[in-house]
Amino acid sequence: NAGVTQTPKFQVLKTGQSMTLQCAQDMNHNSMYWYRQDPGMGLRLIYYSASEGTTDKGEVPNGYNVSRLNKREFSLRLESAAPSQTSVYFCASSERAGVGNTIYFGEGSWLTVV
Amino acid sequence: AQSVTQLGSHVSVSEGALVLLRCNYSSSVPPYLFWYVQCPNQGLQLLLKYTTGATLVKGINGFEAEFKKSETSFHLTKPSAHMSDAAEYFCAVKDDYGLSFGAGTTVTVGA
Numbered sequence: 001n002a003g004v005t006q007t008p009k010f011q012v013l014k015t016g017q018s019m020t021l022q023c024a025q026d027m028n029h030n031s032m033y034w035y036r037q038d039p040g041m042g043l044r045l046i047y048y049s050a051s052e053g054t055t056d057k058g059e060v061p062n063g064y065n066v067s068r069l070n071k072r073e074f075s076l077r078l079e080s081a082a083p084s085q086t087s088v089y090f091c092a093s094s095e096r097a098g099v100g101n102t103i104y105f106g107e108g109s110w111l112t113v114v
Numbered sequence: 115a116q117s118v119t120q121l122g123s124h125v126s127v128s129e130g131a132l133v134l135l136r137c138n139y140s141s142s143v144p145p146y147l148f149w150y151v152q153c154p155n156q157g158l159q160l161l162l163k164y165t166t167g168a169t170l171v172k173g174i175n176g177f178e179a180e181f182k183k184s185e186t187s188f189h190l191t192k193p194s195a196h197m198s199d200a201a202e203y204f205c206a207v208k209d210d211y212g213l214s215f216g217a218g219t220t221v222t223v224g225a
Contacts, residue, residue: 004157033212040123042204042215043158056211090157097211100146100165105157 023091120216137205
């Protein structure tokens with residue numbers, strides 16, 4: 001019962017380095033999401049993909065890019081990491097982006113930018 | 115846009131006592147509301163959700179929440195706290211493309 005799997009779980013980057021967070025879901029879901037979690041701010045949506053072949057900006061997209069590689073996979077890329085991007089990143093998926101559908105989360109990726 | 119506000123960033127309860135976590139929402143459409151729990155260094159797990167129908171929703175681990183439209187609230191309760199309930203709890207409302215989360219409430223349970 002893998003659900004939503006994201007890698008790596010922990011990463012330390014230097015300012016200006018780039019990296020990609022990988023995410024895959026095995027629930028045949030249409031919609032996938034990337035959130036970041038910061039203390040006292042809950043989770044904020046970075047990007048989402050309502051269906052294969054589409055991606056859209058969420059609340060905090062600056063400094064990030066995404067790729068919906070196929071129905072299963074949705075990656076998040078930091079082109080030039082900044083200390084402000086130190087956060088916990090969660091990938092998630094749902095059957096559809098419509099109302100009422102439960103969103104399932106991965107276990108998180110802890111990213112530190114020094 | 116839809117949003118939620120969680121009242122109280124930290125709640126401390128004694129084992130066996132009532133757990134009450136407050137959540138108020140703002141929505142221009144009938145809301146779909148969720149409570150998630152996050153254990154330390156873990157992802158978020160769905161506790162319960164309200165979409166339509168019965169306003170009292172029962173979830174996992176003995177938690178329940180009541181949707182009150184007149185008060186724009188969706189408070190989470192558990193009659194008797196257990197040590198294993200120590201975690202962070204997030205209220206969320208479905209918006210156009212995902213979920214809009216509250217800031218979270220950390221629950222500590224004392225013996």
